[in-house]
Amino acid sequence: MAIAENGSSFLDDDRDGLPAEKLFSKGYSYTYDDLIFHPGYIDFATDSVDLSTNLTKHIRLTTPCISSPMDTVTEAQMAAAMASVGGVGFIHYNNLATEQAELVRKAKNQRVGFVADPVCMKPSDLVAKIDILKPNRGFSSVLVTEDGGVGSKLLGVVTSRDVDFVTNRLTELGEVMTTDLITAPAISSFEEASKRLIKSKKSLLPLVTNNGELAGLLCRTDLKRMSSNPSLGAPSLDHNGRLLVGAAIGTRDTDKERLELLVKAGVNVVILDSSQGDSIYQKEMLAYIKRAYPELDVVAGNVVTMRQARHLIDAGADALRVGMGSGSICTTQEVCAVGRGQATAVYQTSLLANSLGVPVIADGGISNSGHIVKALNLGASTVMTGSFLAGTEEAPGDYFYQDGLHLKKYRGMGSLEAMAKGSDSRYLGDKSRLKIAQGVSGAVADKGSVFKLIPYTMHAVRQGFQDLGVHSIYAAHGNRALRLEVRTGAAQVEGGIHGLVSYEKKRF
Numbered sequence: 089m090a091i092a093e094n095g096s097s098f099l100d101d102d103r104d105g106l107p108a109e110k111l112f113s114k115g116y117s118y119t120y121d122d123l124i125f126h127p128g129y130i131d132f133a134t135d136s137v138d139l140s141t142n143l144t145k146h147i148r149l150t151t152p153c154i155s156s157p158m159d160t161v162t163e164a165q166m167a168a169a170m171a172s173v174g175g176v177g178f179i180h181y182n183n184l185a186t187e188q189a190e191l192v193r194k195a196k197n198q199r200v201g202f203v204a205d206p207v208c209m210k211p212s213d214l215v216a217k218i219d220i221l222k223p224n225r226g227f228s229s230v231l232v233t234e235d236g237g238v239g240s241k242l243l244g245v246v247t248s249r250d251v252d253f254v255t256n257r258l259t260e261l262g263e264v265m266t267t268d269l270i271t272a273p274a275i276s277s278f279e280e281a282s283k284r285l286i287k288s289k290k291s292l293l294p295l296v297t298n299n300g301e302l303a304g305l306l307c308r309t310d311l312k313r314m315s316s317n318p319s320l321g322a323p324s325l326d327h328n329g330r331l332l333v334g335a336a337i338g339t340r341d342t343d344k345e346r347l348e349l350l351v352k353a354g355v356n357v358v359i360l361d362s363s364q365g366d367s368i369y370q371k372e373m374l375a376y377i378k379r380a381y382p383e384l385d386v387v388a389g390n391v392v393t394m395r396q397a398r399h400l401i402d403a404g405a406d407a408l409r410v411g412m413g414s415g416s417i418c419t420t421q422e423v424c425a426v427g428r429g430q431a432t433a434v435y436q437t438s439l440l441a442n443s444l445g446v447p448v449i450a451d452g453g454i455s456n457s458g459h460i461v462k463a464l465n466l467g468a469s470t471v472m473t474g475s476f477l478a479g480t481e482e483a484p485g486d487y488f489y490q491d492g493l494h495l496k497k498y499r500g501m502g503s504l505e506a507m508a509k510g511s512d513s514r515y516l517g518d519k520s521r522l523k524i525a526q527g528v529s530g531a532v533a534d535k536g537s538v539f540k541l542i543p544y545t546m547h548a549v550r551q552g553f554q555d556l557g558v559h560s561i562y563a564a565h566g567n568r569a570l571r572l573e574v575r576t577g578a579a580q581v582e583g584g585i586h587g588l589v590s591y592e593k594k595r596f
């Protein structure tokens with residue numbers, strides 16, 4: 089062993105970590121937790137880290153985070169929230185094509201900062217109905233309109249202050265609602281509406297048409313969230329200044345009709361949603377979409393190998409979705425014996441795809457900001473998450489309590505439960521299909537709002553990039569200086585919290 093007197097030759101061998109190329113050539117399937125990155129040299133501030141990125145060949149985002157097309161993750165509210173914080177949401181297709189198109193339309197009609205889907209009630213509804221709102225939805229204010237919906241005449245507002253001391257919970261809302269309202273015209277800009285809300289000192293500012301019909305809502309809580317640090321990324325908007333919205337489709341003939349409705353609803357990008365994307369079905373669907381809608385970007389997948397990636401890139405994919413069996417609810421590797429460790433899958437597919445100018449979406453297995461740092465530095469341009477977002481206020485479904493924990497339902501799209509719903513609506517009542525589950529159904533903890541979770545998570549990701557000495561995603565993809573190692577089981581234990589009798593883990 090040659091030892092230079094000044095020690096510099098040590099830096100040229102493998103003692104101080106391996107380059108990714110070397111580590112990933114050894115035939116192991118690594119996942120994020122198997123690996124640890126070595127720190128780099130810091131010569132910039134955290135805030136200057138640039139996380140802007142490409143979702144597809146043609147679509148740029150300021151936040152490298154997207155929500156998965158799952159029926160417990162992305163519907164209109166999630167899609168609107170994700171686009172508002174600079175990412176994007178893909179609306180699931182476990183529903184009728186008309187329902188999915190309506191969700192796309194609804195998300196696209198949202199305006200950044202305004203409440204996506206204000207909860208309304210009728211004057212004849214009872215105070216008891218407000219009591220179940222707080223535990224289920226996380227808030228207790230409602231707008232009272234003539235027929236209990238948006239678009240109907242606004243009559244009053246009920247907040248906790250109106251009902252706190254009402255002992256008879258069978259009292260009608262019409263009797264307790266506040267009718268002395270401060271409203272704003274439906275066409276108000278966010279800036280105009282915010283000024284009026286702040287000046288009013290109220291907690292809600294309903295937007296109304298000239299005829300007094302409810303058209304929208306701005307909340308003080310949201311305003312506070314948006315003005316606090318860390319700041320949100322610039323929203324993802326289309327050419328017309330409307331929120332960018334994605335949607336998933338399948339590869340059957342009926343998906344062509346579905347796609348037509350989605351395009352009419354204004355969808356900006358679609359995902360061909362499959363666990364194994366290297367198929368004649370995806371190849372033909374890609375060719376069809378490129379012929380019928382040449383302007384529409386298509387994400388193909390899922391893939392985990394270079395060979396699969398090459399096929400879909402050659403077939404015209406504008407981005408690749410990478411991950412097979414890595415999802416928190418996935419049982420594919422157990423059931424079908426195929427898949428790949430997510431870190432290896434992301435690294436290998438990105439190596440090929442990035443060299444051909446096709447961005448990679450690292451899909452599944454993300455449960456903390458460290459996993460996002462790893463995915464992006466291994467070559468991914470964005471990360472797609474299901475479980476990470478399923479417990480937020482913007483995910484579909486109500487919260488519930490179980491063993492004292494505040495939870496939301498989260499299920500795999502290949503779970504029996506999701507398939508039972510899907511075969512009814514997706515395949516128009518085709519119940520004959522033999523169903524083998526490749527996913528489970530469960531629950532995840534309350535994560536609060538996307539408007540807080542994503543900015544804080546992205547700030548943590550920026551800190552990771554700073555530690556690595558990498559100032560952007562672009563720089564990460566060309567970083568020849570990255571060194572990493574495999575962590576032993578004990579090193580993984582050491583890297584986590586250990587040796588305490590009790591602790592409280594607060595994320596931010």
Ligand SMILES: NC(=O)C1=CN([C@@H]2O[C@H](COP(=O)(O)OP(=O)(O)OC[C@H]3O[C@@H](n4cnc5c(N)ncnc54)[C@H](O)[C@@H]3O)[C@@H](O)[C@H]2O)C=CC1
Nearest residue numbers: 338339340361362363364369390411412413420501502526
């Ligand atoms: N990322 C992952 O590891 C996994 C994800 N999932 C999710 O579960 C859901 C269902 O996934 P898949 O079962 O892979 O859906 P899929 O619709 O791609 O495949 C279902 C079956 O239909 C077949 N098929 C597709 N197009 C066809 C056509 N035109 N003609 C004839 N047969 C056709 C496929 O080969 C497959 O056998 C998706 O949301 C997917 O994202 C499921 C398992 C693993």
Ligand SMILES: O=c1[nH]c(=O)c2[nH+]cn([C@@H]3O[C@H](COP(=O)(O)O)[C@@H](O)[C@H]3O)c2[nH]1
Nearest residue numbers: 156415416418453474475500501502526527
């Ligand atoms: O094997 C599977 N069976 C399923 O039922 C299933 N449903 C979703 N997915 C995939 O998991 C991803 C979300 O994973 P996370 O919860 O880890 O973010 C998603 O984005 C999908 O790629 C499934 N995989």
Ligand SMILES: [K+]
Nearest residue numbers: 413414415418
């Ligand atoms: K899994």
